[in-house]
Amino acid sequence: MVHLTIDGKHIEVPEGTTVLRAAQQAGIHIPTLCDHPHLTPYGGCRLCLVDVKGARTLQPSCTLPATEGLEVTTVNEQISDARKFVLSMIFSERNHFCPYCQVSGGDCELQNAAYEQGMTHWMIQPNWNTYKVDASNPYFSYEANRCILCRRCVRTCQELVGNFTLGVEQRGAASILVADLGVPLGESTCVSCGMCVQNCPTGAMMDRRAAYRGLSADAETIKTICTGCSVGCGIEVTIRDNNIIAINGDYDSPVNQGVICKIGRWQSLEAMDSGVAVKTPMIRKNGELVSASWEEALAFASKAIDTTRQSLAALASSSLSVETLYAFKKLFVDGLAIQSVSASEMGKYTNAQKSLAVTNGVFEGHLSALNNADCVVTIGEDLIHQHEVVGFMIKRNLPKGTALICVDTDGSAYGNLPNSVIKINPGTEQQLVKGLIAGMVKLGVKSCACDGCKNPDQVVQDAANATGVESTLILDAAYILGNAQSPVIVYGSTVTSDVDASTLTTIKCLSDMISAEMISVKGNANSVASAQFGLDQPVDMHTAKAAVIVLGDKQPCDELLNAVSKVNTKIVFSAYQNALVETADVVFPVNNWAEEEGHFINMDGTVQKRSQILAANGQGKASAQAIHDLAAQLGFSIDDHWMEALQSTPASVTIA
Amino acid sequence: MTKPKVASDWLAGCSGCHMSLLDMDERLLDIIDLVDLRATPITDLKHPDKDGVDVGILEGGINNSANLAVAKMMRERCKILVALGDCAVFGGVPAMRNFFDLDETVRYVYTQTMSMDKEAIVPKDPELAVPQRVQALSEVIKVDVFVPGCPPSPDAIYHVLSELAQGRLPNLTGNLLDWH
Numbered sequence: 001m002v003h004l005t006i007d008g009k010h011i012e013v014p015e016g017t018t019v020l021r022a023a024q025q026a027g028i029h030i031p032t033l034c035d036h037p038h039l040t041p042y043g044g045c046r047l048c049l050v051d052v053k054g055a056r057t058l059q060p061s062c063t064l065p066a067t068e069g070l071e072v073t074t075v076n077e078q079i080s081d082a083r084k085f086v087l088s089m090i091f092s093e094r095n096h097f098c099p100y101c102q103v104s105g106g107d108c109e110l111q112n113a114a115y116e117q118g119m120t121h122w123m124i125q126p127n128w129n130t131y132k133v134d135a136s137n138p139y140f141s142y143e144a145n146r147c148i149l150c151r152r153c154v155r156t157c158q159e160l161v162g163n164f165t166l167g168v169e170q171r172g173a174a175s176i177l178v179a180d181l182g183v184p185l186g187e188s189t190c191v192s193c194g195m196c197v198q199n200c201p202t203g204a205m206m207d208r209r210a211a212y213r214g215l216s217a218d219a220e221t222i223k224t225i226c227t228g229c230s231v232g233c234g235i236e237v238t239i240r241d242n243n244i245i246a247i248n249g250d251y252d253s254p255v256n257q258g259v260i261c262k263i264g265r266w267q268s269l270e271a272m273d274s275g276v277a278v279k280t281p282m283i284r285k286n287g288e289l290v291s292a293s294w295e296e297a298l299a300f301a302s303k304a305i306d307t308t309r310q311s312l313a314a315l316a317s318s319s320l321s322v323e324t325l326y327a328f329k330k331l332f333v334d335g336l337a338i339q340s341v342s343a344s345e346m347g348k349y350t351n352a353q354k355s356l357a358v359t360n361g362v363f364e365g366h367l368s369a370l371n372n373a374d375c376v377v378t379i380g381e382d383l384i385h386q387h388e389v390v391g392f393m394i395k396r397n398l399p400k401g402t403a404l405i406c407v408d409t410d411g412s413a414y415g416n417l418p419n420s421v422i423k424i425n426p427g428t429e430q431q432l433v434k435g436l437i438a439g440m441v442k443l444g445v446k447s448c449a450c451d452g453c454k455n456p457d458q459v460v461q462d463a464a465n466a467t468g469v470e471s472t473l474i475l476d477a478a479y480i481l482g483n484a485q486s487p488v489i490v491y492g493s494t495v496t497s498d499v500d501a502s503t504l505t506t507i508k509c510l511s512d513m514i515s516a517e518m519i520s521v522k523g524n525a526n527s528v529a530s531a532q533f534g535l536d537q538p539v540d541m542h543t544a545k546a547a548v549i550v551l552g553d554k555q556p557c558d559e560l561l562n563a564v565s566k567v568n569t570k571i572v573f574s575a576y577q578n579a580l581v582e583t584a585d586v587v588f589p590v591n592n593w594a595e596e597e598g599h600f601i602n603m604d605g606t607v608q609k610r611s612q613i614l615a616a617n618g619q620g621k622a623s624a625q626a627i628h629d630l631a632a633q634l635g636f637s638i639d640d641h642w643m644e645a646l647q648s649t650p651a652s653v654t655i656a
Numbered sequence: 657m658t659k660p661k662v663a664s665d666w667l668a669g670c671s672g673c674h675m676s677l678l679d680m681d682e683r684l685l686d687i688i689d690l691v692d693l694r695a696t697p698i699t700d701l702k703h704p705d706k707d708g709v710d711v712g713i714l715e716g717g718i719n720n721s722a723n724l725a726v727a728k729m730m731r732e733r734c735k736i737l738v739a740l741g742d743c744a745v746f747g748g749v750p751a752m753r754n755f756f757d758l759d760e761t762v763r764y765v766y767t768q769t770m771s772m773d774k775e776a777i778v779p780k781d782p783e784l785a786v787p788q789r790v791q792a793l794s795e796v797i798k799v800d801v802f803v804p805g806c807p808p809s810p811d812a813i814y815h816v817l818s819e820l821a822q823g824r825l826p827n828l829t830g831n832l833l834d835w836h
């Protein structure tokens with residue numbers, strides 16, 4: 001601990017704390033621009049200058065370490081003049097036209113800083129050089145005329161996202177932000193996560209959808225979660241007049257610690273913006289779908305279900321809430337005793353773990369393990385394009401020396417990362433893992449007494465033959481892995497779909513040897529819950545005479561459309577019009593993700609609640625309610641003991 | 657005490673700042689009680705008194721030789737010069753044309769815009785003002801009070817005028833300091 005005084009206040013902070021953070025902890029405000037609480041201090045803007053007793057010049061507090069006995073003053077005339085000068089220099093560096101900037105009026109940190117210093121005008125005029133606007137990315141644009149070169153975006157892209165797209169070219173006044181080696185953003189390696197937009201203090205980075213829809217002061221911000229995939233990232237949704245203005249990552253969420261991907265920020269709004277909502281229940285009459293009342297539609301559906309029970313199939317999206325999936329299971333599995341009932345992924349992401357959990361109990365860890373991993377092995381999952389935030393959590397640690405070993409049949413997704421990509425023949429994940437185990441034994445970095453490891457040379461050779469990977473590469477990877485202090489193994493669908501869990505058993509063996517954390521990605525937002533409810537069986541829709549399909553706000557995939565093309569009677573619950581709705585016999589309008597609340601179990605077992613953030617329009621009901629109504633029509637009542645049901649089957653993760 | 661004399665004029669602006677001044681509504685009567693309102697572009701008297709006024713208010717930046725002359729005359733004839741609005745303070749919307757070549761801009765505006773017919777020409781007459789790159793007032797004349805805003809709110813203008821009328825230099829803070 002070190003002791004210092006700031007504006008006469010005695011403060012104690014741990015060693016290594018900056019003066020700025022010490023002041024903030026003590027409730028003393030120091031204006032900043034290039035500083036961001038979640039990024040490494042940079043010290044570029046000089047707005048945070050403070051007076052340090054004994055120092056010849058003012059010091060930037062954001063990079064100045066607090067030291068014993070330091071005496072700091074944050075407000076005096078010299079400091080105030082310096083701040084005004086700093087701001088004038090920043091304004092004169094580019095061309096700021098506040099009246100038509102989307103963040104002017106409260107959401108611009110630069111403008112706010114100028115107001116705070118009482119600036120009614122600039123001491124120096126803009127430079128009038130023209131800077132191009134980069135509008136090549138579909139979701140955000142970069143307006144260099146408003147850029148203050150604070151590099152918050154650059155640090156965000158590196159330190160939080162691990163994408164390393166942004167950088168600054170040239171020096172001094174000629175400095176310019178570039179993507180990659182100077183290509184338009186839309187043609188760069190940018191993955192459109194929008195974290196740079198979220199962290200930009202000015203109007204330079206513009207969220208194209210959110211711009212001019214309203215400033216923070218006109219809107220309300222609600223914390224909830226993204227249900228775009230099984231990561232379950234915390235998000236902050238800004239709403240105004242029952243419309244979503246913007247979505248940002250929630251830094252308070254322990255799951256994603258603020259970082260989100262393009263699905264969570266932008267794509268989850270696409271259906272809302274351009275989809276056509278199903279407004280009323282509909283029934284097919286004389287070949288035409290016509291509007292009906294809920295009563296009529298429920299009566300129609302329950303009659304159809306009653307008469308086709310023997311050959312009925314029911315499928316629900318695994319992106320629906322726990323409450324909906326539970327009601328669905330209670331009605332179709334427990335109530336109507338239908339055989340062919342499942343959720344959309346049919347166990348693809350959960351089969352193997354569920355099998356192994358029967359004998360092993362919980363064996364998977366938390367996503368947060370990735371933050372401290374010194375070695376990460378990914379097996380059978382493209383984390384660059386799926387579950388992107390998990391990919392970010394891995395890639396951002398690479399500069400700190402974390403070793404990444406990607407075992408993949410393609411490997412191209414990881415192509416530009418400076419790490420071992422082990423490209424294997426399809427279906428040989430298990431052999432490769434066996435090779436890694438034997439490799440560690442052969443190299444003497446780990447020992448194993450099992451039969452398989454008696455002749456490690458042979459096992460490594462067999463693995464090389466089967467996987468098509470050079471044995472030296474297997475040994476290199478085994479060496480890194482065997483010497484890792486806090487390794488994490490992340491695996492996906494090629495491993496998890498197998499009910500016999502044979503590959504997973506081998507991975508578990510590897511994990512035990514090196515004390516690794518195991519993490520599996522789980523596909524959709526509620527794949528874990530679907531599996532715990534037993535909604536993970538393969539279902540052949542082709543042979544069904546009638547089908548109940550609960551889509552929620554998801555679109556039907558081609559596979560599903562194909563599978564149900566010959567089904568006589570289709571009962572569909574959908575928020576939007578789509579190809580399945582068009583061929584349905586009864587359609588129930590349900591709410592979209594923003595209009596209904598519910599719980600979700602993410603990939604590491606964290607139970608989270610999604611809040612309702614918009615009022616529903618039309619006659620749509622929450623999906624769970626719609627199923628409750630159908631159950632009532634069929635004479636069943638459904639309890640709400642979903643938590644007990646979730647925990648009654650062994651799971652690979654702690655559900656809490 | 658004699659009432660301070662106030663005159664105003666507009667240059668390269670949109671007259672929005674003067675509209676915002678009128679938007680003070682009944683508070684305008686308070687101001688009239690406190691000051692002797694002389695020449696303004698929206699009253700009959702067009703030029704500030706030759707023997708000077710206490711406060712001169714200018715809306716808009718400088719975009720041609722006529723603006724320049726008006727600005728200089730106001731500066732010469734007033735004790736305290738107020739730059740009213742973003743165009744006067746920063747250059748504002750008209751200043752965006754500084755990003756383009758001046759001759760090309762003039763040619764485009766007179767011949768290429770939607771409302772121009774085929775025979776459109778760039779007018780040439782020695783009587784006409786000569787265009788120049790747009791400047792904020794402070795680049796050309798000394799400004800004593802900056803009132804940013806596009807336009808400044810009636811509250812801000814009221815505050816500025818009532819402070820000046822009572823012999824104080826206004827200090828814009830809080831909600832009154834807003835560049836928009």
Ligand code: SF4
Pocket residue numbers: 095096097098099101102103104105108109110111146202203204
């Ligand atoms: S970025 Fe800020 S200072 Fe620059 S034009 Fe926009 S609101 Fe004004």
Ligand code: SF4
Pocket residue numbers: 146147148149150151152153154177196199200201202204205
């Ligand atoms: S784009 Fe924004 S975050 Fe990036 S350097 Fe410019 S002002 Fe800073």
Ligand code: SF4
Pocket residue numbers: 156157161163164165166189190191192193194195196197
């Ligand atoms: S959107 Fe994401 S990946 Fe693209 S430049 Fe910004 S931070 Fe980097």
Ligand code: SF4
Pocket residue numbers: 226227228229230231232233256259260261262263264265387388389390
């Ligand atoms: S990683 Fe998944 S949960 Fe997180 S923002 Fe992206 S889609 Fe949403």
Ligand code: FES
Pocket residue numbers: 031032033034035042043044045046047048049060061062063
């Ligand atoms: S906040 Fe300290 S230099 Fe920018």
